[in-house]
Amino acid sequence: xxxxxxxxxxxxxxxxxxxxxxxxxxxxxxxxxxxxxxxxxxxxxxxxxxxxxxxxxxxxxxxxxxxxxxxxxxxxxxxxxxxxxxxxxxxxxxxxxxxxxxxxxxxxxxxxxxxxxxxxxxxxxxxxxxxxxxxxxxxxxxxxxxxxxxxxxxxxxxxxxxxxxxxxxxxxxxxxxxxxxxxxxxxxxxxxxxxxxxxxxxxxxxxxxxxxxxxxxxxxxxxxxxxxxxxxxxxxxxxxxxxxxxxxxxxxxxxxxxxxxxxxxxxxxxxxxxxxxxxxxxxxxxxxxxxxxxxxxxxxxxxxxxxxxxxxxxxxxxxxxxxxxxxxxxxxxxxxx
Numbered sequence: 480x481x482x483x484x485x486x487x488x489x490x491x492x493x494x495x496x497x498x499x500x501x502x503x504x505x506x507x508x509x510x511x512x513x514x515x516x517x518x519x520x521x522x523x524x525x526x527x528x529x530x531x532x533x534x535x536x537x538x539x540x541x542x543x544x545x546x547x548x549x550x551x552x553x554x555x556x557x558x559x560x561x562x563x564x565x566x567x568x569x570x571x572x573x574x575x576x577x578x579x580x581x582x583x584x585x586x587x588x589x590x591x592x593x594x595x596x597x598x599x600x601x602x603x604x605x606x607x608x609x610x611x612x613x614x615x616x617x618x619x620x621x622x623x624x625x626x627x628x629x630x631x632x633x634x635x636x637x638x639x640x641x642x643x644x645x646x647x648x649x650x651x652x653x654x655x656x657x658x659x660x661x662x663x664x665x666x667x668x669x670x671x672x673x674x675x676x677x678x679x680x681x682x683x684x685x686x687x688x689x690x691x692x693x694x695x696x697x698x699x700x701x702x703x704x705x706x707x708x709x710x711x712x713x714x715x716x717x718x719x720x721x722x723x724x725x726x727x728x729x730x731x732x733x734x735x736x737x738x739x740x741x742x743x744x745x746x747x748x749x750x751x752x753x754x755x756x757x758x759x760x761x762x763x764x765x766x767x768x769x770x771x772x773x774x775x776x777x778x779x780x781x782x783x784x785x786x787x788x789x790x791x792x793x794x795x796x797x798x799x800x801x802x803x804x805x806x807x808x809x810x811x812x813x814x815x816x
Contacts, residue, residue: 484774494519536592550623572645579652581709593781600797655681675803689751701777
């Protein structure tokens with residue numbers, strides 16, 4: 480029996496109280512207007528405003544927006560800066576972040592709280608990219624945009640105060656899939672690897688056959704029917720399911736990838752995806768830190784104001800990112816951009 484924590488259950492109850500149609504009965508256009516876990520978090524915070532001071536989302540030094548080149552046109556990117564005086568500091572490390580939403584849903588706003596928390600705990604400049612989404616832009620559009628954004632940052636980080644030699648990648652859910660794909664594409668093309676990859680309950684195999692997919696096929700806020708719906712829109716060609724740039728777990732060789740942090744939730748169809756990918760990386764000699772957080776579900780990471788598990792996960796992510804900067808050596812920077 481897997482017990483959900485009371486705090487997590489309160490958020491899920493608020494999400495249920497929106498009384499939305501099942502995702503798999505909707506078109507992507509209608510689904511994009513459904514309430515999200517962020518909306519449920521705001522509802523919970525509203526209940527508790529008289530009991531405690533909750534800051535959601537948390538503040539950062541400043542936020543900017545720029546356009547960067549994607550694989551097929553400009554992409555909007557949101558930049559989060561730590562609260563420090565940049566005038567007296569050298570350039571800062573950069574975390575390129577990809578939001579979740581099954582490659583179909585999700586926006587820069589939906590995952591704003593995660594980016595703010597990562598910016599503050601890591602002291603990186605966080606760059607969140609609005610990549611193209613399916614079904615208008617099916618696979619490999621999002622993957623190509625993610626890699627195009629990475630290459631642009633390697634070449635242009637200094638233009639926004641970043642250090643091109645200290646670039647990490649991160650993502651949640653489908654965004655974790657894209658972060659992993661960036662590293663695989665860099666390996667294939669002989670491009671410099673990120674100094675770290677932070678994968679938060681990532682999709683690593685779109686085959687949907689792992690043990691957690693079976694065990695948690697009916698849970699909220701992510702279940703098997705939703706995953707099938709996402710896959711249908713992002714990967715309409717079933718032959719693409721085997722492509723490692725869609726399913727990183729199916730990559731033949733993952734040696735030489737950067738140090739990796741994998742964070743998973745216990746009550747989540749994707750928990751096995753993270754476990755299996757972590758083992759694959761370890762078997763290939765990659766340094767991996769992995770932690771599964773008990774009693775919480777998919778999307779818990781961005782709920783730092785409400786969940787102690789989220790606070791612990793964010794702190795772990797920040798510590799691992801800082802450690803990757805300490806480990807970075809000039810030899811890492813010799814590869815082609």
